[in-house]
Amino acid sequence: MLHLRGRNFARFSAAVLAVGLGAVAHAVAHAAIAAIPTPADVARATAAAQLPLLDASTSLLVVAPHPDDETLCCAGIMQRVAHAGGRVSVVWITSGDASELDLLLIERSFLMQPAKARDLAVRRMHEARAATTLLGVTIEGQLFLGYPDRGLRALLAGPAPYTSPFTAAAAVPYPDAVTPGHAYTGASLEQDLAAVLDRVRPTLVLAPSPRDSHPDHAAAGRLTLRLMQQRSALPAVRCWIVHGGEGWPSPRELSPGLPLERAPLLQGVPLVDFELTPAEEDRKLAALRAYRTQMQTIGPFLLAFVRTTESFSAAP
Numbered sequence: 001m002l003h004l005r006g007r008n009f010a011r012f013s014a015a016v017l018a019v020g021l022g023a024v025a026h027a028v029a030h031a032a033i034a035a036i037p038t039p040a041d042v043a044r045a046t047a048a049a050q051l052p053l054l055d056a057s058t059s060l061l062v063v064a065p066h067p068d069d070e071t072l073c074c075a076g077i078m079q080r081v082a083h084a085g086g087r088v089s090v091v092w093i094t095s096g097d098a099s100e101l102d103l104l105l106i107e108r109s110f111l112m113q114p115a116k117a118r119d120l121a122v123r124r125m126h127e128a129r130a131a132t133t134l135l136g137v138t139i140e141g142q143l144f145l146g147y148p149d150r151g152l153r154a155l156l157a158g159p160a161p162y163t164s165p166f167t168a169a170a171a172v173p174y175p176d177a178v179t180p181g182h183a184y185t186g187a188s189l190e191q192d193l194a195a196v197l198d199r200v201r202p203t204l205v206l207a208p209s210p211r212d213s214h215p216d217h218a219a220a221g222r223l224t225l226r227l228m229q230q231r232s233a234l235p236a237v238r239c240w241i242v243h244g245g246e247g248w249p250s251p252r253e254l255s256p257g258l259p260l261e262r263a264p265l266l267q268g269v270p271l272v273d274f275e276l277t278p279a280e281e282d283r284k285l286a287a288l289r290a291y292r293t294q295m296q297t298i299g300p301f302l303l304a305f306v307r308t309t310e311s312f313s314a315a316p
Contacts (some may be wrong), residue, residue, distance in 0.1 A: 004125040005086070019125040044272040048314035049316055051077070052204060052240065058086030063193075064106050065216040066149060067128035068291045069238060070307040073240035074206045075284035076193035076276040081204075082312060083135025089141035089200045090132055092194065093220050095174060098149035100168040114168035121149075121167070125176065131290040134283060141200075145192050146177035148184055152219040156186040163303035186198055194227055202236065209239040211265045217242060225315055241266060242305075254285070254303040260311055269316075273309040 049110060052058070060081045064070040070090045096116045115178065129142050148164035149156065155162040162184040163170040172182045178196065184190045185309070197205075205228060208221035221239060228237050235274050244263025262271065285306045294302055 003160055010224075035205070043167065046272070048235070049238065049270050049272040050270060051274060051312065054081050054084055054086065056085035058084065058204060059200060060204050060206070061087075061197070061200045061204045062085060062090045063205065063207040063220060064090055064092045065152065065208055065214070066205050066255060066293050067092055067124045068131070068173075068288070068302065069098075069136065069208070069217070069242055070119060070128075071284065071287045071291070072242055072302065073310055075287055076130070076274055076280045078135045078137065078308050079280045080284060087133070087136045087141065087200075089143060089196075089202070090128075090137055091143040091145060091196045091200075092125075092128060093145050093152065093189070093193070094147050094216065095121035095144055095177075096124040096147040096149050098151070099293075100163070115164070117164075117166040118169075118173055119172065121146075123181075124175070124291075125223070127293060131262055131287040133289065134287045138193045143196055144174065144177045145189070145196075146172035146174040146180070146182075147189050147192075150216060151184070152189075153190060153215040155184055155220050156223060159185065161185050190223065190227070193223060197227060198233070204238045205233075206289065206312070207239055209241040209313065211267070212241050212243050212267075214243040228315070234315045237315040239315060240310070240312055249304040249307070252300040252304050254306055256281075256306075258278045258307055259309040260305070262309040262311070266311075266313065269313045271311045271313050273307045273311050275309055276307075281308060 054077065060078065062074045062078065063068045070092075078171045081086050087142065097120055099120065125144055128144075129139070132142055148162060148169070151162055151164055161170055163236070163293075164184070167173060170184050172180050172184070174180060179192050182192060201304050207224040208217040210218050210221040212221065213219050225234065225237060228234050242283065243262050245265045249260060258275065288306065289303050291302065
C-alpha cells in the first residue's frame with residue numbers, strides 16, 4: 001500500500017486531479033465535436049421537415065393549445081388541403097379561459113370571477129368556429145377538449161386532479177366539448193387527445209413546438225409527440241411555433257409581402273417554409289379578424305403572423 005504524507009500527498013493529489021480534469025476536458029471536447037451537425041445531418045433533418053403532398057387523400061389535424069393558434073401558424077396549409085379536397089380538423093386543447101387581459105377589457109371583470117372566465121371561453125370558441133370555417137374546416141372537424149388554459153403543464157405533470165384558478169372547474173365545463181365532464185387530469189387529457197387521433201386518423205399533424213416558450217404550447221407539443229410516437233407515426237408530425245423569442249415576429253404589425261423570419265428559439269433547427277398565395281394570405285387575415293376578443297387585446301401580435309410564408313420543422 002502506498003503511504004503519502006504532507007507535501008507528497010498534496011503533490012500526488014494535484015497530479016491525480018490534473019489527470020482527471022484532462023480526461024474530462026478531452027471527453028467534453030469529443031462530445032462537442034460529435035454534437036456539431038454534419039452537412040449530411042442537416043440534409044436529412046431538412047428532408048424530414050419537408051411537407052408531404054397535400055391532396056384529396058390528406059387528413060390534416062392541427063393541434064392548437066388555444067383558439068387562434070391554428071390560424072396564426074397553419075392557416076395556409078389548412079386552406080390548401082381543403083381546396084384540394086382533403087379533410088381538415090382542428091383540436092383545441094383549451095378554450096382560452098384564462099386570459100386576464102381579455103377578462104379585464106372584454107368581460108369588464110376586475111376581480112377573478114369564474115363565470116366571467118367561462119363566458120370568455122364560450123365567446124372564444126364561437127370565434128374559433130367562425131375563423132376556421134373561413135379556412136375550410138367543417139363543423140365536424142372543429143373539436144374542443146375544454147382543458148384548463150394556463151394549466152396544461154401542471155395538469156400533465158402528475159396524477160393529481162387539477163382545478164383551474166380562473167374558472168374554478170375541476171372537469172371540462174363546456175357542453176360543446178368532445179367529452180364534457182371529464183376530470184382535469186393528465187390521464188383524461190391524454191385519453192381525449194388519443195381519441196381524437198383515432199377518430200381523425202391524420203396523415204399530417206401540425207403541432208406546437210416543444211421549444212415554444214409558452215408552457216401550454218410546449219406541454220401540448222410534447223403530449224402530441226408522445227402519442228404519435230406510440231403509434232409509430234412521428235414522421236407525420238410537423239411543428240410550428242407562436243412564442244418563439246423576445247420581440248418575434250417583427251415588426252409587430254400587418255406587413256404584406258414579408259416572409260416569416262426564423263424564430264430565435266428555433267436557431268439551428270431545419271425549417272421548411274410553406275408559401276401562401278395572395279388569396280390564402282388575405283383569407284388568413286380575415287380569419288384572424290374573426291377573433292374579435294384577441295384583436296382588441298393583442299391585435300398587433302396576431303397581425304404579425306400574416307406573412308407570405310408559414311414555417312415548420314420535423315418532429316424533434
